[in-house]
Amino acid sequence: MTRCAFRWRLAAAHRVMEGYGLPYSFLGPLSRLLLRVPFYALYELRTNDE
Numbered sequence: 001m002t003r004c005a006f007r008w009r010l011a012a013a014h015r016v017m018e019g020y021g022l023p024y025s026f027l028g029p030l031s032r033l034l035l036r037v038p039f040y041a042l043y044e045l046r047t048n049d050e
Helices: 022-035
Strands: 008-015 041-047
Touching: none
Parallel strands: none
Antiparallel strands: 008 041
8 A cells, every 4th residue: 555655654553353352363363364464454554754
């Protein structure tokens, strides 16, 4: 997402669903292993001007 817009940088990735219980605590690491992205996450972007 930040590759095509050089002004933006990834500040944080907040994994939302992994704290919701046992099924999501297994799905989270499994999706990161297979898909290389979190199962459900909120991405925080900031500008390079800061």
